[in-house]
Amino acid sequence: MLTNEELKAIKALQEICESIDTCQLKLNFDMLENRSGNTKEDYFHYEKDKLVGFLGSYGFGNKVEICGMVHPSYRRKGIFSTLLTECMKDLKRRNVHTILLNAPSESQSAKDFLRNQSCSFFMSEYQMMWQNTELSLDDGVVLRPSDSPADLEAEVQLDILAFGLEEKEAREYNNHLKESNTEQHYIIEVNGTTAGKMRVAESNGEAWIYGLAIFPELQGKGIGRKALSRIIKMERQKGLPIFLEVEAKNAHALKLYQSCGFRSYHSQDYYKYQN
Known part of the structure; x- marks a missing residue:
C-alpha cells in the first residue's frame, strides 16, 4: 500500500512533467490509491529525498500496462531505464507475458525513449469526455448493482467473451475488483434477463465508465446505448463530468460513445514489449 506522502509526491511530479511536456499521463490514481497484497507494482527514484522518477505497473486481466515519468531536470541519466529494468x-518472475508500455500520444520525450526499447506499436486509446447531449431513456433496460454470485459469474463470462480474457484471469481480475471496492458494479437487465455489465468509478470529482459489455447474442439491439444513457443521467444528477476510454481500433464502441455525446480530448499510445 502506498503512503499518503508517496501519493502526494507522485502527483507533484506528474504535474511538473505534464506542464513541461504539455501532455497527460495515465497513472491510474484510482489503482495507486488502492494497492494491496505483497506484489511489488510501483518503483521510485529519489535524489536528495526528492522523488524524480516513478514507474507504475497495472494489471488488467491477462496483461500489465506500464506508465511512468522522470523529472525534466533529471532526464537522460538512465533513471527510467533502471526503473523499467527492475520492473x-x-x-x-511473475510469468507475465503481455506487457504494454503506455505513453501520451503527444509526448516527444516518451517517443524518444521508446525508440530505443524492444517494443512495437500495439494500439491507440482515446480518452473521451461527455458533452451535453439530449438522450432518450428506455424503460426496457434496467441497471442494478451487482450483488450476487450469479452476477459475478456473468461479469466473468462477459470479460471472457467481450475482452478476450482467459477464464482464470477473468475470475482473478473480477475478484480483485470486488475486493478493492472502489467502483460501482452494475448489471444490465432486459426483461429480467442479464444482458451485460459496466462499472463506474467516482474519484477526484469525476466519473469514469469502464468495462461496458453486452452478451454477443444480445448485441445490435441498442441495449448498450440505453444502459450508457442511464449511467450518464445518474452521474449528471450528481454534477460530475463523465469520462471513458476506448481503443481506437474498436470502431463499434467508438461509434456508440460518440452517438451518446462523448468526444475525444486526448489519446494514449501503447507499445507491446518484447520481454
Whole structure:
C-alpha cells in the first residue's frame, strides 16, 4: 500500500512533467490509491529525498500496462531505464507475458525513449469526455448493482467473451475488483434477463465508465446505448463530468460513445514489449 506522502509526491511530479511536456499521463490514481497484497507494482527514484522518477505497473486481466515519468531536470541519466529494468525482472518472475508500455500520444520525450526499447506499436486509446447531449431513456433496460454470485459469474463470462480474457484471469481480475471496492458494479437487465455489465468509478470529482459489455447474442439491439444513457443521467444528477476510454481500433464502441455525446480530448499510445 502506498503512503499518503508517496501519493502526494507522485502527483507533484506528474504535474511538473505534464506542464513541461504539455501532455497527460495515465497513472491510474484510482489503482495507486488502492494497492494491496505483497506484489511489488510501483518503483521510485529519489535524489536528495526528492522523488524524480516513478514507474507504475497495472494489471488488467491477462496483461500489465506500464506508465511512468522522470523529472525534466533529471532526464537522460538512465533513471527510467533502471526503473523499467527492475520492473521487467519482477514481471518475468511473475510469468507475465503481455506487457504494454503506455505513453501520451503527444509526448516527444516518451517517443524518444521508446525508440530505443524492444517494443512495437500495439494500439491507440482515446480518452473521451461527455458533452451535453439530449438522450432518450428506455424503460426496457434496467441497471442494478451487482450483488450476487450469479452476477459475478456473468461479469466473468462477459470479460471472457467481450475482452478476450482467459477464464482464470477473468475470475482473478473480477475478484480483485470486488475486493478493492472502489467502483460501482452494475448489471444490465432486459426483461429480467442479464444482458451485460459496466462499472463506474467516482474519484477526484469525476466519473469514469469502464468495462461496458453486452452478451454477443444480445448485441445490435441498442441495449448498450440505453444502459450508457442511464449511467450518464445518474452521474449528471450528481454534477460530475463523465469520462471513458476506448481503443481506437474498436470502431463499434467508438461509434456508440460518440452517438451518446462523448468526444475525444486526448489519446494514449501503447507499445507491446518484447520481454
